[in-house]
Amino acid sequence: MGLLTILKKMKHKEREMRLLMLGLDNAGKTTILKKFNGEDVSTISPTLGFNIKTLEHRGFKLNIWDVGGQKSLRSYWRNYFESTDGLVWVVDSADRLRLEDCRQELSSLLLEERLAGATLLVFANKQDLPGALSKDGIREALALDSIKTHHWCIIGCSAVTGENLLPGVDWLLDDIGARIFTAD
Amino acid sequence: MIMEAPVASDGVTSTGYRETVKIPDRLLRRDQDRLEEAVRRKEAKENLSVSEEKIDHFSSAFNTEKTVIEELLSVCSEADRDQLSRVLEEVTSRIQQLQKFLNDSTVFLTQYELRQAQASLQKLQCGLEEKRDEFIPKKKFAFRSRNIGANMSKVIKPIRDQPASSDSGSSDGNLGVVSVVYAEQCGFSNAHSQVLTKEADEIQQRDVLLSHLTNCKVRLLGSPSTLHIKHVRDSEILCGPVSSSVFVDQCTGCTLAVPCQQLRTHNTTDTQVYLHVTSRAIIEDCTGVGFAPFTWSYDGIDADFKLAGLDFERNNWNQVDDFNWLAAGTPSPNWTVIPALERKCTWE
Numbered sequence: 001m002g003l004l005t006i007l008k009k010m011k012h013k014e015r016e017m018r019l020l021m022l023g024l025d026n027a028g029k030t031t032i033l034k035k036f037n038g039e040d041v042s043t044i045s046p047t048l049g050f051n052i053k054t055l056e057h058r059g060f061k062l063n064i065w066d067v068g069g070q071k072s073l074r075s076y077w078r079n080y081f082e083s084t085d086g087l088v089w090v091v092d093s094a095d096r097l098r099l100e101d102c103r104q105e106l107s108s109l110l111l112e113e114r115l116a117g118a119t120l121l122v123f124a125n126k127q128d129l130p131g132a133l134s135k136d137g138i139r140e141a142l143a144l145d146s147i148k149t150h151h152w153c154i155i156g157c158s159a160v161t162g163e164n165l166l167p168g169v170d171w172l173l174d175d176i177g178a179r180i181f182t183a184d
Numbered sequence: 185m186i187m188e189a190p191v192a193s194d195g196v197t198s199t200g201y202r203e204t205v206k207i208p209d210r211l212l213r214r215d216q217d218r219l220e221e222a223v224r225r226k227e228a229k230e231n232l233s234v235s236e237e238k239i240d241h242f243s244s245a246f247n248t249e250k251t252v253i254e255e256l257l258s259v260c261s262e263a264d265r266d267q268l269s270r271v272l273e274e275v276t277s278r279i280q281q282l283q284k285f286l287n288d289s290t291v292f293l294t295q296y297e298l299r300q301a302q303a304s305l306q307k308l309q310c311g312l313e314e315k316r317d318e319f320i321p322k323k324k325f326a327f328r329s330r331n332i333g334a335n336m337s338k339v340i341k342p343i344r345d346q347p348a349s350s351d352s353g354s355s356d357g358n359l360g361v362v363s364v365v366y367a368e369q370c371g372f373s374n375a376h377s378q379v380l381t382k383e384a385d386e387i388q389q390r391d392v393l394l395s396h397l398t399n400c401k402v403r404l405l406g407s408p409s410t411l412h413i414k415h416v417r418d419s420e421i422l423c424g425p426v427s428s429s430v431f432v433d434q435c436t437g438c439t440l441a442v443p444c445q446q447l448r449t450h451n452t453t454d455t456q457v458y459l460h461v462t463s464r465a466i467i468e469d470c471t472g473v474g475f476a477p478f479t480w481s482y483d484g485i486d487a488d489f490k491l492a493g494l495d496f497e498r499n500n501w502n503q504v505d506d507f508n509w510l511a512a513g514t515p516s517p518n519w520t521v522i523p524a525l526e527r528k529c530t531w532e
Contacts, residue, residue, distance in 0.1 A: 005290075005291075026429060026431075026448060042445075046446060046466045048466070048507065049510075071450075072508055094410075148310075178287050
């Protein structure tokens with residue numbers, strides 16, 4: 001029995017997952033976190049630092065880390081990479097001007113060795129806004145189809161209405177689950 | 185001495201007696217242990233062979249399935265489109281099943297075997313994608329009609345024919361791109377020393393952009409959903425309640441007055457903000473930004489506050505987070521509260 005197997009078994013027992021939520025500032029990371037947790041989203045202010053929430057979903061214990069996306073905070077992102085099972089990349093679909101920034105930040109994240117094993121979920125957020133780019137538009141702008149190193153999936157959602165948040169997280173859990181929690 | 189002797193001899197005899205009883209007992213136990221150990225070894229050996237069998241079974245099953253998939257992929261041709269898509273579908277589901285089989289087998293596989301299997305699966309997946317790219321062109325717009333965002337943008341299309349005020353007057357080479365990007369927005373760009381006003385019907389619940397303005401006076405008498413202020417110098421901008429965020433970027437020497445949910449200020453210097461903010465204001469890469477409570481008013485501003493969903497009672501104008509000043513305790517040198525006597529109280 002290798003060390004990896006032992007680790008897997010330990011994780012299995014706890015059924016615990018660590019999800020890291022990143023994206024440019026104003027993407028809606030905190031709103032997604034709070035909405036998913038059933039909290040009020042109207043008083044959210046730009047995240048100075050990070051939020052962490054532990055919540056139960058489908059019998060899993062999810063540790064969700066939401067780290068501020070302002071330019072000055074991005075250099076701190078790497079402090080949160082360790083033992084991440086799933087990376088949630090949140091995109092402001094209406095912020096067309098910064099999609100190129102967004103693509104660059106994502107692609108540099110995917111080169112990170114410590115995120116190599118993580119599953120990638122891209123939330124094309126703010127689909128409720130009239131100016132929002134569609135899920136397929138975001139997929140093209142971020143060149144997601146060229147990603148071969150990670151399992152990934154893009155889901156159009158709205159953190160404000162809560163639309164499609166659950167399907168996104170469910171996909172992430174399924175994918176991570178298939179990887180870590182192998183059947184005994 | 186005499187008294188001790190019998191005690192000692194007595195002790196010897198008694199221990200001697202006890203040992204005669206104990207020896208066969210211990211032997212028995214040892215024999216028992218030996219037998220148990222033998223059974224245990226046998227079981228262990230059987231287990232080993234079982235896991236070997238499992239591995240054998242896995243690799244043969246895996247390889248058979250792999251060959252089947254490879255054959256399926258190799259016979260794909262463009263000839264029959266209907267059949268092609270069916271074959272590709274089958275390949276997809278077979279690959280998925282194979283992945284599941286591999287996942288179920290990880291318990292008894294060694295790392296090496298696991299990696300090998302994972303690699304061949306990846307290869308199959310790549311093969312499938314290649315075939316798909318080759319024969320079935322990407323349906324770029326397949327899901328658009330179902331998409332809410334796309335639908336809504338279609339609805340408001342007629343409005344986008346009014347271009348931002350003086351777009352055409354610019355010599356900017358990127359203009360084409362920029363105007364496409366801003367197609368959903370309205371506002372003013374590239375203006376000099378002008379008074380610019382927009383009434384409620386033009387901006388109500390829309391994305392408003394003010395960019396490249398110098399020495400202008402801007403009045404927005406309504407409630408936009410978002411307000412972007414970029415590359416503005418020495419101008420005065422007054423705006424009605426904004427339901428979500430106000431973005432200020434690359435501005436210098438301006439005076440702004442706006443109620444909003446969030447204010448995000450970047451790369452801005454020497455600017456005064458008369459603010460009503462229900463969550464918080466932030467600054468990043470800014471210096472010399474002054475804050476004071478919002479005091480501007482116009483007819484119907486109360487209704488616009490309601491429309492924007494802003495709480496008139498809650499104003500956190502002096503709680504500013506500076507993302508370049510993460511030290512707790514010491515206040516940021518990059519922003520100040522404008523002293524009451526220096527605040528502007530009359531607006532034309």
